Amino acid sequence: MATRTVDESDGKRKREEEREEARREVDAAMAKFAAAELACSEAGAAPAALLDRRLRSAALESARRGLRAAYGKDDAAPGPCPRCGGRARLSRRGKAAVDTVLGRVPVEMARRVCRECGRSWRPRERLLGIEGSMTPSARRLASLAGLEASYARADGLLRELSELNFGAKRIERATRAAGADLEAWRSAEPVGACGGSLSGEASKPGRKLCCALDGTGVPALPRETAGRAGKDGGRAGTREAKVGVLWVSETDDQGRPRMVEGAAVLFGGIESAAETPGEESPFERRLLRELAAAGCAPQDVDVCVGDGAEWIRRLFDDWFPDAARIVDSCHAAEYLWAAARARHDAAGDLAAAWAGKLCGMLKAGRLDDVLADLRRRGGDVEECRRAVGYLAERRDRMRYDAYLAAGLPIGSGIVEAGCKNVVGRRMKCTGMRWTVAGANPVLWLRCAWLGGWFDHYWDDRVAELAA
Numbered sequence: 518m519a520t521r522t523v524d525e526s527d528g529k530r531k532r533e534e535e536r537e538e539a540r541r542e543v544d545a546a547m548a549k550f551a552a553a554e555l556a557c558s559e560a561g562a563a564p565a566a567l568l569d570r571r572l573r574s575a576a577l578e579s580a581r582r583g584l585r586a587a588y589g590k591d592d593a594a595p596g597p598c599p600r601c602g603g604r605a606r607l608s609r610r611g612k613a614a615v616d617t618v619l620g621r622v623p624v625e626m627a628r629r630v631c632r633e634c635g636r637s638w639r640p641r642e643r644l645l646g647i648e649g650s651m652t653p654s655a656r657r658l659a660s661l662a663g664l665e666a667s668y669a670r671a672d673g674l675l676r677e678l679s680e681l682n683f684g685a686k687r688i689e690r691a692t693r694a695a696g697a698d699l700e701a702w703r704s705a706e707p708v709g710a711c712g713g714s715l716s717g718e719a720s721k722p723g724r725k726l727c728c729a730l731d732g733t734g735v736p737a738l739p740r741e742t743a744g745r746a747g748k749d750g751g752r753a754g755t756r757e758a759k760v761g762v763l764w765v766s767e768t769d770d771q772g773r774p775r776m777v778e779g780a781a782v783l784f785g786g787i788e789s790a791a792e793t794p795g796e797e798s799p800f801e802r803r804l805l806r807e808l809a810a811a812g813c814a815p816q817d818v819d820v821c822v823g824d825g826a827e828w829i830r831r832l833f834d835d836w837f838p839d840a841a842r843i844v845d846s847c848h849a850a851e852y853l854w855a856a857a858r859a860r861h862d863a864a865g866d867l868a869a870a871w872a873g874k875l876c877g878m879l880k881a882g883r884l885d886d887v888l889a890d891l892r893r894r895g896g897d898v899e900e901c902r903r904a905v906g907y908l909a910e911r912r913d914r915m916r917y918d919a920y921l922a923a924g925l926p927i928g929s930g931i932v933e934a935g936c937k938n939v940v941g942r943r944m945k946c947t948g949m950r951w952t953v954a955g956a957n958p959v960l961w962l963r964c965a966w967l968g969g970w971f972d973h974y975w976d977d978r979v980a981e982l983a984a
């Protein structure tokens with residue numbers, strides 16, 4: 518016992534000394550840079566215009582020296598075996614190259630082996646939160662770049678912006694790992710802990726809690742679409758990403774609906790919303806989870822808007838039977854325009870005039886007149902019959918006059934913008950083909966980043982490491 522106490526205080530003193538040494542290194546570097554002439558000479562015969570760039574490189578190099586000193590000697594307590602709790606013995610010490618936000622530095626890591634079960638591990642890896650040879654801060658940068666741009670572009674950006682040479686492949690690995698971890702964290706998070714402000718905002722007078730859902734195709738590798746029929750009857754080239762938005766709506770001084778600033782939650786993924794007896798589908802679970810995380814219950818939803826797709830209709834009917842369930846007015850209008858173009862010369866005035874009239878009647882709540890007009894003037898035209906079918910089947914979700922009078926949103930523009938931001942901008946670039954396993958972590962990260970809780974996730978994860 519006595520020797521251990523001595524050992525511990527020895528280790529503590531050594532760590533303190535090393536920290537002091539690292540501080541001295543940094544101070545020395547800072548003092549050097551304080552003298553501009555010296556810094557210039559150190560940066561070489563740089564043209565004045567490139568001085569800031571050269572100085573950055575020198576500063577990073579100097580900071581890496583400090584980090585090397587801090588990460589030099591591994592004196593992390595081995596602790597018990599993570600598998601069986603047995604006592605550890607030292608196997609060997611070695612240096613591993615680890616990527617940090619300052620660049621790559623060697624980090625000494627002692628490998629320990631369990632005397633009982635033979636398991637081997639590196640305690641310092643866990644202590645510093647190193648995964649895939651990257652520090653948490655480096656992984657954070659890599660996954661942020663990877664969620665915003667193609668991995669090759671992300672690599673180029675990080676080289677240029679921060680002199681970091683992670684490489685596209687490792688950025689991809691870090692992004693996918695971060696996305697999967699974020700999803701696990703979000704699933705385990707206590708209800709209401711994140712985005713919990715929606716319930717508060719929604720309960721104010723005149724406010725409505727709204728939900729809009731939409732789907733959009735992600736170009737997929739052939740093996741990901743095997744056995745799935747495409748829209749034209751051939752094999753599908755895409756997989757559908759489902760996106761949802763929960764938001765709080767209020768009315769402006771003219772009675773028009775608008776989103777309450779900051780009161781919105783975005784979520785999505787390539788996953789099934791198909792009805793499965795006895796259990797909730799993955800997307801259904803996601804919808805309910807996000808609702809709960811926003812501090813709300815299904816019965817709190819006042820309005821839902823969708824394009825009339827079958828899976829959206831089913832989710833709305835199953836979970837929000839008391840809400841105003843609205844078919845997006847733009848989708849309804851598209852059917853009317855298609856009918857008018859097919860009936861009359863597509864580009865002609867007659868088509869535009871008729872479509873305009875039909876849309877006006879629809880918004881005024883005169884659905885029976887719209888249907889009668891379509892039947893009378895459309896006759897046997899296929900598009901007119903299709904419009905009649907679409908409208909007649911969804912008539913109780915198209916009371917636009919009543920919705921407008923109540924200040925409810927009748928368009929799903931919010932979720933369509935969400936699709937574009939979450940999915941389109943990252944997943945649908947030229948030449949991209951995704952696997953579901955590759956796409957989903959990126960979608961999850963993008964929802965967190967665009968939804969403003971990316972920081973919350975990272976801070977929470979790092980706090981866990983420090984604990």
Ligand SMILES: [Zn+2]
Pocket residue numbers: 598599600601602603631632633634635636
């Ligand atoms: Zn063991």
